Amino acid sequence: MKRRDFLRTGSAIIVSFAFDGAFSRTMPAQTSDLGKPVDPREVDSFLAIHPDGSVTIYTSKVDVGTGLRIAISQMVAEELEIPVARVTVIEGDTAITPNHGGTGGSTGIPQGGVELRRAAATARQALLKLGAQPGANIGALLGGKRLNLKVDPNAPLKDPKTYTIVGKPILRPDVPDKCTGRNVYVQDHSLPGMLHGRVIHPPSIGAKLMAVDESSIQKIPGARVVRIQNFLGVVAPDEWAALRASKELKVTWTDEQGLPGSENLDRHVRESAPDRDETIVNKGDPAAALPSTAKQLSALYVWPIQSHASLGPSCAVADVRAEGTTIWSATQGPHGMRANFSRIFGIPEDKLRVIFLDGSGSYGGNGNDDAAADALLLSRAVGKPVRVQWAREDEHAWDPKGPPQVLEIRGGLDNDNRIAAWETHMWLPMNIQGNRPLVSVDAAGIMQPHGQGAGLMSQNGDPPYAATNVRVVVHYLKGTPLRPSNLRAPGKVANVFAVESFTDELAAAAGIDAVEFRLGGLTDPRALDVIKRAAEMIGWEGRPSPNRRTNGNVLTGRGFAYARYKQAENYVAIAMEVAVDRTTGKINVRRIACVHDGGLIVNPDGLRNQIEGSILQTLGRALHEEVKFDKSHVTSVDWASYPILSFPEVPSLDVALIDRPSLPPLGAGEASTAPVAAALANAVFDATGVRLRRVPLRLEAPLKA
Amino acid sequence: MPNFKLRVNGRATTVESWDPAQPLLYVLRNSLGLHGPKFGCGLGQCGACTVLIDGKATRSCITSVKQAQGHAITTIEGLGSPEKPDPVQAAFIAEQAAQCGYCTNGMIMTAKSFLRQTPHPTAAQVKQGLGRNLCRCATYTRILAAVLRAAKV
Structure with a gap:
C-alpha cells in the first residue's frame, strides 16, 4: 500500500491489515541480528531499516499483555512516516536488544517509547539528508546499511498536530494469534531433547531436606531426581511423568515455623521494630495544629499481602551448554536477569543469553525469575535443555508477594471545613540494595544477593488537596513476611486507599458532599476536569454521606476517589455505585465510571483496555484477595482459597479518556489501580454507614435495619 | 505403551x-x-x-x-486461524478482548459451547455462562462484548 493511501484511509484500513494477517508482529530474532549494536546511545541499536522499507524495533521493554508492542510501533512509524504494518518488534533478547531498562512502573511508553521515538527522529533527520521523499521507500536510501549514528536527544520531533498514526486505535498484532491458539508463549517453547522439570518446594518455608526415597518414583518412566543441598527437582522426558514424580516422590523435610501467620498481620507489622523512620513530607506542624482544629479524626487502614496470582504458573526453558547458556523467560527484566544470573551462576554475560517470550500476565515481579533459576539449575545438572512450569500451588505459595501495608492517619478540619492538619504514618519493608533472592538458589546453597524492594511504595501518602500542615512519616521495617515484590501500583494502591478513604471521612464529618469537598481543595484544572467528568458520568447527586436508602433488603450508595499517580503523573477519578444486601452483607458493584488523563494518547483502545483491566483486577484485590499463611507456609494456594474477581461480579464500566497531544505520554498500567479500593469503600459507607478500612473489604452481616 | x-x-x-x-x-x-x-x-x-x-x-x-x-x-x-477466524474468534479480535491472552483459549471455547446452547443471550447470561472462567488481566468487559457480538452474527 502506498503511504498516501494509508494516510487518507487512516485506521479503518489498518483494521483490515490485522485481519488479513499481514500485520506487524513479534518475530523471532534472525541469526543475522547477532553482532548488531546494542549500545543505547546508537540509533542502530534500536532500529534496523531494511532495503524493502520495513523496520525492526529492538527494545528491552517487553509487552506483558499491555499493548506496548503496538504503541511503540506507532510511535516509531509516526516519526519515520511509514505505515505501522511495516514495523516489527523484537523485545527483550539480551543478545540483540539494547538495554534501556526493564519493564515496570508504567515506563514502557513514557521512557521506552519516548527513547525509541528519539532514535526514529534521529534516523528521520539522516534520511532527509539522504533525500528522503514523502511516501518513498526509506530502505532504498540506505540499501541495507546501518545508520552509524548517535541518538540525538535534540532531533526534531513531528508536531503532534500532524500525527496520523499516533492517537489511532490500531489493533494489536498479537490478538489474532492469541484468539486462535497460535501465539507462542514461553509455556509453549520446546527444544530438541528437552526434558520437563518440576521443582519440589518444601512444605514449610526454609525447611531443610532430610531424606529422599528415589525408589518411590522408580515406576515413573524416565523420571530422575536432582538434588542440590536443599534444592529438589525431578526431570522426565514426559511432562506428566515429571508432574507425577514431583507429587509421588517421598521426601522428608524439617518443619520450620518462622512465620507470624496472617491472622492479625497488621498488628505484627505495626509492632515490628523499624529499621529507621523517614519523614518524606513535612509542611507546617500538624501535631501542633491538630489539637486546636474544629473537627479531628484518626483512622487505621490495612492492606494485606497479595499475590500476582498469574493465571499461567511461571515457566522458563533453560539450555546450559559449554559454549553458552540460553534462557527463555517471560521475565519483565531480561537484562536484569542476565546480570543477576551471570553473577550467581558464574556464567560470563557474553555466554548467557536471555530471550523474552510472551507469558501469562505478571503485573510485576511474579515467579518468572524463580522458574528461570529452577530451569537453569536442572539443565546444568542433567546436561539437557529443561522446561520448568510451576504448579498452581507453587505460584500461589512461592511467587514473591505484594507486601502488607498499614497506614495510620490523623487529621483535622478548621471552622471552614478546610484541612488544617494531616499526618500519615505508614509501615513498609525497607529497601535493601541488590536483587531479590531466588528460592531455588538459596535452597541450593549458592551465594546470591538478598536485596529487598517492592517498588516506590511511599508515594501518594499525602493528600492531593490543599492542607495547611502535612506530615508523612514512613516507618521502614527490616522486613515483612514472605518475599516482597512489586505488584501493580506498588504502595500507591494502599496509600491512595487510605488517603482517599480518610478524605471521605473528613467530608462526612464536615457534612459536605464528597465531590464538592475534593473540588474545594484543588486548583489544578486537569484534576478538576477528571473529577467533574467522572461525577457527571455516574450522575452524581450532591449530598453528604452516608445516605441509607433501603429497597427491601438492598442498600445502595455511591462513592468517589481521585488520585494523581505518584503525585506527578496521571490524573484519575473513579466514581462507583454499589448495592449491599443487608441480610448477607454481600457487596455488589453495579457501575463504575472512570476519567483518565495521561497526557498524549498513543493508542486509545490499548489505553482503554489497560484501564478497564486495571480497575476490574483491583476491584477483585479490594473485595477478595488476601494471602493466608500459618507459621510454616502459605495456605491460600488455589483459586478457591485465593479468589479473584469472577465474571458474574463484573459491573458496568465506563471509561473516558482525556487526550493532551501537546504533553508527554504517561504510562497506563497502574494509575487507575490506585483509586479503586477507596471509591468502593466510600460507596459502601454511603450505602450502609459502615466504614470499611481493611482490605479485603467485607461487611459483617446482617446489617442493622 | x-x-x-x-x-x-x-x-x-x-x-x-x-x-x-x-x-x-x-x-x-x-x-x-x-x-x-x-x-x-x-x-x-x-x-x-x-x-x-x-x-x-x-x-x-x-x-x-x-x-x-x-x-x-x-x-x-x-475453530479457525488468524487468516480465517471462526465467528467467535473474529468477535474476540474485533473487540480486542485479550491482554496477556492466557485465558483466551478457555473463554473462546466456553463461549462456543455456551452460544450453541444459548444463541441469543443477555449480558447477565453471558456472565453466568462464562462464570467459571477466570481472567487475571480482568479483560471481562471486552470478553462480554465479544460474546454478545458473536451472538449477533
Whole structure:
C-alpha cells in the first residue's frame, strides 16, 4: 500500500491489515541480528531499516499483555512516516536488544517509547539528508546499511498536530494469534531433547531436606531426581511423568515455623521494630495544629499481602551448554536477569543469553525469575535443555508477594471545613540494595544477593488537596513476611486507599458532599476536569454521606476517589455505585465510571483496555484477595482459597479518556489501580454507614435495619 | 505403551500414553503440538485448558486421555486461524478482548459451547455462562462484548 493511501484511509484500513494477517508482529530474532549494536546511545541499536522499507524495533521493554508492542510501533512509524504494518518488534533478547531498562512502573511508553521515538527522529533527520521523499521507500536510501549514528536527544520531533498514526486505535498484532491458539508463549517453547522439570518446594518455608526415597518414583518412566543441598527437582522426558514424580516422590523435610501467620498481620507489622523512620513530607506542624482544629479524626487502614496470582504458573526453558547458556523467560527484566544470573551462576554475560517470550500476565515481579533459576539449575545438572512450569500451588505459595501495608492517619478540619492538619504514618519493608533472592538458589546453597524492594511504595501518602500542615512519616521495617515484590501500583494502591478513604471521612464529618469537598481543595484544572467528568458520568447527586436508602433488603450508595499517580503523573477519578444486601452483607458493584488523563494518547483502545483491566483486577484485590499463611507456609494456594474477581461480579464500566497531544505520554498500567479500593469503600459507607478500612473489604452481616 | 484413539479437530489420530490417567491437556500440547489449550491450575478451577468434547466445553486438565477416547475433541486451533477466524474468534479480535491472552483459549471455547446452547443471550447470561472462567488481566468487559457480538452474527 502506498503511504498516501494509508494516510487518507487512516485506521479503518489498518483494521483490515490485522485481519488479513499481514500485520506487524513479534518475530523471532534472525541469526543475522547477532553482532548488531546494542549500545543505547546508537540509533542502530534500536532500529534496523531494511532495503524493502520495513523496520525492526529492538527494545528491552517487553509487552506483558499491555499493548506496548503496538504503541511503540506507532510511535516509531509516526516519526519515520511509514505505515505501522511495516514495523516489527523484537523485545527483550539480551543478545540483540539494547538495554534501556526493564519493564515496570508504567515506563514502557513514557521512557521506552519516548527513547525509541528519539532514535526514529534521529534516523528521520539522516534520511532527509539522504533525500528522503514523502511516501518513498526509506530502505532504498540506505540499501541495507546501518545508520552509524548517535541518538540525538535534540532531533526534531513531528508536531503532534500532524500525527496520523499516533492517537489511532490500531489493533494489536498479537490478538489474532492469541484468539486462535497460535501465539507462542514461553509455556509453549520446546527444544530438541528437552526434558520437563518440576521443582519440589518444601512444605514449610526454609525447611531443610532430610531424606529422599528415589525408589518411590522408580515406576515413573524416565523420571530422575536432582538434588542440590536443599534444592529438589525431578526431570522426565514426559511432562506428566515429571508432574507425577514431583507429587509421588517421598521426601522428608524439617518443619520450620518462622512465620507470624496472617491472622492479625497488621498488628505484627505495626509492632515490628523499624529499621529507621523517614519523614518524606513535612509542611507546617500538624501535631501542633491538630489539637486546636474544629473537627479531628484518626483512622487505621490495612492492606494485606497479595499475590500476582498469574493465571499461567511461571515457566522458563533453560539450555546450559559449554559454549553458552540460553534462557527463555517471560521475565519483565531480561537484562536484569542476565546480570543477576551471570553473577550467581558464574556464567560470563557474553555466554548467557536471555530471550523474552510472551507469558501469562505478571503485573510485576511474579515467579518468572524463580522458574528461570529452577530451569537453569536442572539443565546444568542433567546436561539437557529443561522446561520448568510451576504448579498452581507453587505460584500461589512461592511467587514473591505484594507486601502488607498499614497506614495510620490523623487529621483535622478548621471552622471552614478546610484541612488544617494531616499526618500519615505508614509501615513498609525497607529497601535493601541488590536483587531479590531466588528460592531455588538459596535452597541450593549458592551465594546470591538478598536485596529487598517492592517498588516506590511511599508515594501518594499525602493528600492531593490543599492542607495547611502535612506530615508523612514512613516507618521502614527490616522486613515483612514472605518475599516482597512489586505488584501493580506498588504502595500507591494502599496509600491512595487510605488517603482517599480518610478524605471521605473528613467530608462526612464536615457534612459536605464528597465531590464538592475534593473540588474545594484543588486548583489544578486537569484534576478538576477528571473529577467533574467522572461525577457527571455516574450522575452524581450532591449530598453528604452516608445516605441509607433501603429497597427491601438492598442498600445502595455511591462513592468517589481521585488520585494523581505518584503525585506527578496521571490524573484519575473513579466514581462507583454499589448495592449491599443487608441480610448477607454481600457487596455488589453495579457501575463504575472512570476519567483518565495521561497526557498524549498513543493508542486509545490499548489505553482503554489497560484501564478497564486495571480497575476490574483491583476491584477483585479490594473485595477478595488476601494471602493466608500459618507459621510454616502459605495456605491460600488455589483459586478457591485465593479468589479473584469472577465474571458474574463484573459491573458496568465506563471509561473516558482525556487526550493532551501537546504533553508527554504517561504510562497506563497502574494509575487507575490506585483509586479503586477507596471509591468502593466510600460507596459502601454511603450505602450502609459502615466504614470499611481493611482490605479485603467485607461487611459483617446482617446489617442493622 | 498403551495406545489411545482420539478424534481431534476432525482427524483420527492415535497417541501413546504410559498412563491412561494422563490428562488430555498434556497429550494435546506435548504429543499433538496443540498449544492453544493452556495449563492454568490442573484443578478444573480456571478454565484455561478448555476444549470441546462432543461440542461441550470440557476442562482438559482433569479429563484423562482414556476418558477422551472415542469422542470428538475440538481445540481452538480447530475453530479457525488468524487468516480465517471462526465467528467467535473474529468477535474476540474485533473487540480486542485479550491482554496477556492466557485465558483466551478457555473463554473462546466456553463461549462456543455456551452460544450453541444459548444463541441469543443477555449480558447477565453471558456472565453466568462464562462464570467459571477466570481472567487475571480482568479483560471481562471486552470478553462480554465479544460474546454478545458473536451472538449477533
